[in-house]
Amino acid sequence: MTRLSEYLLPTEREPPADAEAVSHKLMVRAGLIRQVGAGLWSFLPAGWRVHQRAVQIIREEIDAIGGQEMLMPVLQPAEPWRRTGRLDIEELFRLHDRRGAEMVLAMTHEEVVTLHVAQVVRSYRDLPLILYHFQVKERDEPRPRAGVLRTREFIMKDSYSFDRDPEGLAAAYEKHITAYDRVFDRCELEWYRVESDVGMMGGLGAHEYMAPCPAGENEIALASGYAANVEVASALAAPVEPQPALDPPEAVETPGLTTVDQVSHALGVPAGALLKAYPVITAGRGMVMVLVRGDHRVNDVKLRNTLGESFRPAHQEEVTQRIGPAGFIGPVDADVPILLDQACADSEGGYVAGASRPDFHLRGVRPGRHFAFEAVDVRRVEAGDTVGGQPLRIEPAIEVGNIFKLGTRYSQALDATYLDEAGTEQLIWMGSYGIGPARIAAAAVEQCADEHGIAWPRPLAPFDVQLVAIARPGSREREAADRLYAELRETGLEVLYDDRDAGPGEKFADAELLGCPLRATVGRRTLESGRLEVQVRRGLAARDLPLQNAAAGVAELWRSLP
RNA sequence: CGGGGCGUGGCGCAGCCUGGUAGCGCGCGGCAUUUGGGGUGCCGAGGACGCCGGUUCAAAUCCGGCCGCCCCGACCA
Numbered sequence: 315m316t317r318l319s320e321y322l323l324p325t326e327r328e329p330p331a332d333a334e335a336v337s338h339k340l341m342v343r344a345g346l347i348r349q350v351g352a353g354l355w356s357f358l359p360a361g362w363r364v365h366q367r368a369v370q371i372i373r374e375e376i377d378a379i380g381g382q383e384m385l386m387p388v389l390q391p392a393e394p395w396r397r398t399g400r401l402d403i404e405e406l407f408r409l410h411d412r413r414g415a416e417m418v419l420a421m422t423h424e425e426v427v428t429l430h431v432a433q434v435v436r437s438y439r440d441l442p443l444i445l446y447h448f449q450v451k452e453r454d455e456p457r458p459r460a461g462v463l464r465t466r467e468f469i470m471k472d473s474y475s476f477d478r479d480p481e482g483l484a485a486a487y488e489k490h491i492t493a494y495d496r497v498f499d500r501c502e503l504e505w506y507r508v509e510s511d512v513g514m515m516g517g518l519g520a521h522e523y524m525a526p527c528p529a530g531e532n533e534i535a536l537a538s539g540y541a542a543n544v545e546v547a548s549a550l551a552a553p554v555e556p557q558p559a560l561d562p563p564e565a566v567e568t569p570g571l572t573t574v575d576q577v578s579h580a581l582g583v584p585a586g587a588l589l590k591a592y593p594v595i596t597a598g599r600g601m602v603m604v605l606v607r608g609d610h611r612v613n614d615v616k617l618r619n620t621l622g623e624s625f626r627p628a629h630q631e632e633v634t635q636r637i638g639p640a641g642f643i644g645p646v647d648a649d650v651p652i653l654l655d656q657a658c659a660d661s662e663g664g665y666v667a668g669a670s671r672p673d674f675h676l677r678g679v680r681p682g683r684h685f686a687f688e689a690v691d692v693r694r695v696e697a698g699d700t701v702g703g704q705p706l707r708i709e710p711a712i713e714v715g716n717i718f719k720l721g722t723r724y725s726q727a728l729d730a731t732y733l734d735e736a737g738t739e740q741l742i743w744m745g746s747y748g749i750g751p752a753r754i755a756a757a758a759v760e761q762c763a764d765e766h767g768i769a770w771p772r773p774l775a776p777f778d779v780q781l782v783a784i785a786r787p788g789s790r791e792r793e794a795a796d797r798l799y800a801e802l803r804e805t806g807l808e809v810l811y812d813d814r815d816a817g818p819g820e821k822f823a824d825a826e827l828l829g830c831p832l833r834a835t836v837g838r839r840t841l842e843s844g845r846l847e848v849q850v851r852r853g854l855a856a857r858d859l860p861l862q863n864a865a866a867g868v869a870e871l872w873r874s875l876p
Numbered sequence: 877c878g879g880g881g882c883g884u885g886g887c888g889c890a891g892c893c894u895g896g897u898a899g900c901g902c903g904c905g906g907c908a909u910u911u912g913g914g915g916u917g918c919c920g921a922g923g924a925c926g927c928c929g930g931u932u933c934a935a936a937u938c939c940g941g942c943c944g945c946c947c948c949g950a951c952c953a
Contacts, residue, residue: 327902327914328888332881332946352945403953421953456877456951464952531952718953784912791911819913837912847912 316777318812322359324348325824335529337759338461340768344827346755346776353458353466360810360828361755363776365469368501368751369448371773372471375497379489381444381473386426388450392416394425398727405453419452424724424746427474431742432730438478441732441742442486446473448751460529462752463712469752475745478732480518483719483743487519490717490747494523498714501754502771504761508534509542510716511615518719523749524711527760534711535695537704545615548691549699549706551607554586556663560678563646563664569673572641574608577675581666585609589658589667589679591643593628593636593650596621601628601636603648606655606693608666613694620653620690638670645685646676654687712757715749762852768829769851772875777810779868780830784818784837794861795836798846801865802834807872826851832872834864850875 329339341347346361357365373383392408395401395418407419420426427445435441451470458464475486491507498505503525510522522543524534535547571577578585588608595601599621606612618624630640636650637643644667645652658665664678681687699706722741725731730742755774762769770776781799785791799811810830812821818837825833833849840846846864848857848871859867
């Protein structure tokens with residue numbers, strides 16, 4: 315029974331004053347979600363229907379690869395988190411129960427699922443396993459934003475695979491790729507599977523599923539045949555005009571000129587003819603000078619992965635003491651290891667670099683001749699770079715899913731082992747795989763909205779058809795609408811029946827805001843003409859069907875939608 | 877964590893500078909009218925202005941503290 319006169323669907327003419335993102339504005343305006351606090355949202359009935367439609371699609375596809383659905387608690391003892399070293403993660407909510415025991419609110423479920431498997435799995439015969447659940451995740455995000463796009467509490471489908479060896483893990487990973495590709499195809503999102511950072515946990519490989527849209531918080535680098543998170547992307551830099559190398563390099567006075575911009579202007583060379591020095595400190599290596607081309611930027615994630623350890627930018631005093639005055643440091647005669655970005659290591663010619671003394675730069679510095687270096691790829695890719703000869707573009711995107719080869723990190727920490735055929739104890743190889751249904755919904759809104767409101771992909775729409783009655787209670791038109799409502803429901807379509815005592819303008823506007831794929835209108839015209847007017851939400855195209863057997867006609871039209 | 881902004885009926889806002897007891901639009905309730913694009917008229921309900929404290933005869937308005945929310949950045953297993 316879904317009569318709008320009895321249904322909680324509080325639509326608003328105005329978006330919340332503080333909303334920026336399209337999905338934030340429209341999901342609130344359409345009556346799908348309401349805010350409770352920073353990063354805390356309720357799904358109202360229609361919004362929850364969308365969420366659950368995404369959930370069901372995910373469930374079907376994970377079941378299809380052999381996943382077994384279960385449910386694990388959000389409130390958990392802290393101890394396993396201590397064992398895996400995750401207890402001190404900033405985003406983790408920690409609390410105490412009444413007896414003072416340390417508890418956490420789970421941000422994912424690796425600890426608990428691994429404990430279960432550790433307890434239950436004994437033999438290689440018990441493997442492989444794919445276990446999953448839909449459960450609330452709690453994360454004390456430093457900055458929740460944009461409605462349901464980044465929240466502190468959200469439901470995630472997280473699955474975990476358990477295998478006897480890396481080959482098994484690879485197979486489980488491949489299965490998830492299959493399932494995920496199907497999930498996002500079925501949700502009719504525009505999406506990319508991109509290479510992503512494995513993070514400090516040092517996983518064996520990871521991909522993210524990214525839905526491009528302006529409100530996205532991530533950036534993806536795309537070229538024909540290539541897709542990667544900008545955090546890890548590699549590409550060939552657009553070349554710059556080579557400058558001559560000089561022997562020895564020529565010292566030029568650059569009083570007070572410390573930025574790339576200032577120096578390149580003063581010397582009349584492009585920014586790409588400069589070497590930019592980025593001194594960092596690591597625990598293992600002490601100070602390291604990272605050099606990138608003047609028009610490039612260091613990518614911290616790539617640098618960290620290259621170093622194999624975390625780092626921090628060197629403080630100014632450390633730089634001054636070890637190399638020279640900030641703004642004028644360079645690689646020549648510097649007493650620190652030098653990492654030179656590949657884009658410079660490859661090119662011929664000389665560069666302008668700091669002279670490591672106040673108010674001077676050196677011109678004509680040639681890597682390899684004037685300083686020794688290790689070539690690395692640590693720069694952030696830029697639009698216009700190329701991959702395999704294809705130009706690269708960079709787009710914002712929402713991360714709607716990720717897949718991650720964990721390896722044995724958790725099984726080791728939590729003693730998840732099995733006995734192989736030889737009776738030898740072996741560590742279980744694990745993978746973890748997440749999808750956020752709420753983000754799927756928000757991404758769909760972002761990608762499919764127009765100036766009238768949401769235009770849901772058919773599989774996610776809260777209802778298949780919105781039936782609008784332009785008729786008074788008791789009128790012939792109303793009777794016809796009531797009849798059609800019943801007939802439509804018999805076809806199996808999910809129907810929202812706008813039987814409110816309101817004007818046509820309001821009803822049409824609300825229907826377009828909510829964005830069901832089809833809108834059928836019954837009014838005076840309908841009975842006069844004997845034809846049912848149906849509007850396809852995508853493009854607002856008007857169709858018209860014989861009133862005789864109209865329900866079947868609507869159902870068929872619905873099925874035929876692209 | 878750094879920077880910026882905001883907090884006044886359900887929503888969107890004005891009033892604050894220059895203190896004098898709260899207003900507009902939409903929405904909401906009733907009646908009438910209207911029924912193919914948020915129509916019209918009349919009547920009506922609803923807020924002691926985020927919280928606490930201070931100044932003052934008098935505070936939404938001035939001062940202090942706190943809380944909450946948003947945006948940008950940092951951060952984001």
